[in-house]
Amino acid sequence: MGIIRLIGSIAAPKFLQAQNTHIARIMEIRTMSSNQYLNPESVWQRLRNNQICSCEEALRQLVDPKGLVKLELLDQELNHRFFREFEDLSALPPVIPLLLWRSCFYIGSPYVLSPEELRAIGDRTLTEVRSILIAPESYRVWFRRQNIPSQNSINSAPLINPLTGETELADISEVTDLYLSQAVDQTRRINALISVALQHRASDIHLEPTALGLRVRYRIDGILRDIKTLHLDISRKIIVALKVMCNMDIAESRRPQDGRIGKNYTNTEELDLDLDMRVSTLPCVHGEKIVIRLLPRENPFSDRIESLGFTKRALSIYESWIWQPQGLIIMTGPTGSGKTSTLYTSLQILATEHVNVVTVEDPVEYVLPNITQTQVHEPAGMTFAAGLRAILRQDPDIVMVGEVRDPETAETAVRAALTGHLVLSTMHTNDAASAIPRLKDLGPDPGLISDALLGVVAQRLVRKICPHCAKPHTPTLAELKSLHIDPDTVDLTHWRKGVGCNRCFNTGFLGREAVVELLDADDTVRQLIYEGTITQMNRYLNEIEFHSFRLAAIEKLTIGITTTDEILRVLPRSALYRKSTHPSRHHMKAINASSP
Structure with missing residues (x-):
């Protein structure tokens, strides 16, 4: 199998507590239909359809010589099939299901898994299990994508590195893209933008319509930072949704308006914290610009x-x-x-x-x-x-x-x-x-x-x-x-x-x-x-x-x-x-x- 290594002899390090507490959220997929995850372009589907000549070739397409996994080629149906067999996900080592071929699960892990761990996984899946060493960065990125919180609510808890338990130092634009990828309507897109802003200590969110789309900027430590430009098709929809949320007149776009939004949000320690947002609109060349001032209502001040x-x-x-x-x-x-x-x-x-x-x-x-x-x-x-x-x-x-x-x-x-x-x-x-x-x-x-x-x-x-x-x-x-x-x-x-x-x-x-x-x-x-x-x-x-x-x-x-x-x-x-x-x-x- 070339440089890909099949592992089964050395004991893996113990998981940190952060892995145990956060991995359970990955598997909301259990409650969803496996048909939702069908991806005919995945390597696993192509192998099953005889479009790839061998399992070894499929693995080479999934994992490069440096251990980096091509995450876009993984199969979500296979993901669902693997994890549904485990009631206690916190007991699992850090693994990514790569392939299932001829009653053998090929799983990727940044750690060397012991024979006992492989045997325990095989007993649950009723298959043979082989482990492939992958780069820790690939596992972190996969975990981050699987661990995106629901955008039905606002969540200011930072992303956690599952291998170290420390706060994930991801790029703001990358985190914003991840959160927006889970948003299916305008309200959830707004929640996603607010969640990322709270995570990164932003005091204000600027939404400015341009000829190319809706420009998003956060004010962090007093300085405005460009985050991304949302597509032109949803630019006006987000502005209207925000105006509805703060009871503004959506039919009036020729004069400035002011409003407020009161919401709850969660962070790492507490649930249902109060968030007050002051919203201001301003007519401009390409539509209406909105600025949101974020005011978490819990007391952030010390007595020193x-x-x-x-x-x-x-x-x-x-x-x-x-x-x-x-x-x-x-x-x-x-x-x-x-x-x-x-x-x-x-x-x-x-x-x-x-x-x-x-x-x-x-x-x-x-x-x-x-x-x-x-x-x-x-x-x-x-x-x-x-x-x-x-x-x-x-x-x-x-x-x-x-x-x-x-x-x-x-x-x-x-x-x-x-x-x-x-x-x-x-x-x-x-x-x-x-x-x-x-x-x-x-x-x-x-x-x-x-x-x-x-x-x-x-x-x-x-x-x-x-x-x-x-x-x-x-x-x-x-x-x-x-x-x-x-x-x-x-x-x-x-x-x-x-x-x-x-x-x-x-x-x-x-x-x-x-x-x-x-x-x-x-x-x-x-x-x-x-x-x-x-x-x-x-x-x-x-x-x-x-x-x-x-x-x-x-x-x-x-x-x-x-x-x-x-x-x-x-x-x-x-x-x-x-x-x-x-x-x-x-x-x-x-x-x-x-x-x-």
């Missing part, structure tokens, strides 16, 4: 602020704010900068049995324990301002307002901070200092703001270097110049860069953490809020040891967390030019120099 990315100095300042009995803390940054993560993590630390924590949000993205959360509903009159007024009558100790975006909410939040409540809220500004004139523009008296404000946190999320493929990196002079770094003042020994691997999808990055800028409302800042300008504020911050974006970014680089390119991609350019002068200068010098 240290895990967010604060430096030690910034963390010390921030913790001194959140343990104050009253005052206003503002989180600022663009959409997707991690403000919600910081807020929710802080609230979980504060939400003890001795305090009443109440939030008003739009929307309630995650349900937190021991916290009363309220949903904004503007058509019913439940606005941020109305919700905040109602909360203040609920005897709160700590209040979180999802966003300060109108004068009434700003006024109420500031007054609540002055009347014995700790108030946390968010705004959208480029940096920490810009939050103050923005708050003043909304109308509260500057004197009230200066009395209420504890501080401002501005943040961005940078991708972290993948620990599995990180290599030492010596920054170039151009990199240092882009951040205005003097190489003589910065430690360059721990700079790193990811070269790309399967675990990080060959990007060199895995996960994200915050780069944080903190403005501490000391006496001088309070005076500037009351009677100063933003120019005076920036001049004062340049003179003190202000914890700026630039200093936080340099610290991330020097300890090997992220890269220069990532810093330049995420931070506003204005933040990279902020430099501190000697902090011992008198703090009021900036004010006096700018006063008329």
Whole structure:
């Protein structure tokens, strides 16, 4: 039989538990008719029809000299016939039925099977059994294809390597194709796309119609990745199915629409977890584009602020704010900068049995324990301002307002901070200092703001270097110049860069953490809020040891967390030019120099 080896003498290694727990799902084929699996083009069928001259030739066509199996030539009827004889599939070694010829089953295995194992299989199938050594990769691919979960529901459990028990590091596009291959209608195709997105930590799914079909992209770690383009024939059908799922008007395709979908999904540990999806449509040249924001409702946040990315100095300042009995803390940054993560993590630390924590949000993205959360509903009159007024009558100790975006909410939040409540809220500004004139523009008296404000946190999320493929990196002079770094003042020994691997999808990055800028409302800042300008504020911050974006970014680089390119991609350019002068200068010098 050439290089193909018939094995029967050496004992095979024991199966890992992952094989035992997952292989049972393979054999849903037992409940299906064997006629469904007839494949006249399979090698087994051709051998039976005398289109192949011998069993040895058939095996050579199925398994190449390197042990790689041509999976597309296997026969599914034979697959069904073999596995239906075994009640306890977990007791089987890893095998693929290849041929049944003259009362002999030829099975492929990545392990050398013992005579006892071959005899046990033969006793169940009432045949002689011969084992052929195949490449482990062929078995993994076959197992993956057989183990695709049903697309009747959403499943975020990652694929498991049956030979090692570890998470399978398969290509995203390949996994998407596998899942879509089991989808027989549009709802199941949508479930398949959501399942793969959840498996790979995607926060958003983009479905964009083009002239060639429906372009699918996932946003992973803040970056959009092309996954595949679905066929033009099903492009419009998927869009319509999604609109039906979130109760949109399917007859209207000329204006944007917003909707929500609530579903359950399963992962490795739990069943029936809640998933909330915000769906937005936008008319475009080739139809309607849809973006789905994925919001798993189980609490993904720890009660450790240290895990967010604060430096030690910034963390010390921030913790001194959140343990104050009253005052206003503002989180600022663009959409997707991690403000919600910081807020929710802080609230979980504060939400003890001795305090009443109440939030008003739009929307309630995650349900937190021991916290009363309220949903904004503007058509019913439940606005941020109305919700905040109602909360203040609920005897709160700590209040979180999802966003300060109108004068009434700003006024109420500031007054609540002055009347014995700790108030946390968010705004959208480029940096920490810009939050103050923005708050003043909304109308509260500057004197009230200066009395209420504890501080401002501005943040961005940078991708972290993948620990599995990180290599030492010596920054170039151009990199240092882009951040205005003097190489003589910065430690360059721990700079790193990811070269790309399967675990990080060959990007060199895995996960994200915050780069944080903190403005501490000391006496001088309070005076500037009351009677100063933003120019005076920036001049004062340049003179003190202000914890700026630039200093936080340099610290991330020097300890090997992220890269220069990532810093330049995420931070506003204005933040990279902020430099501190000697902090011992008198703090009021900036004010006096700018006063008329």
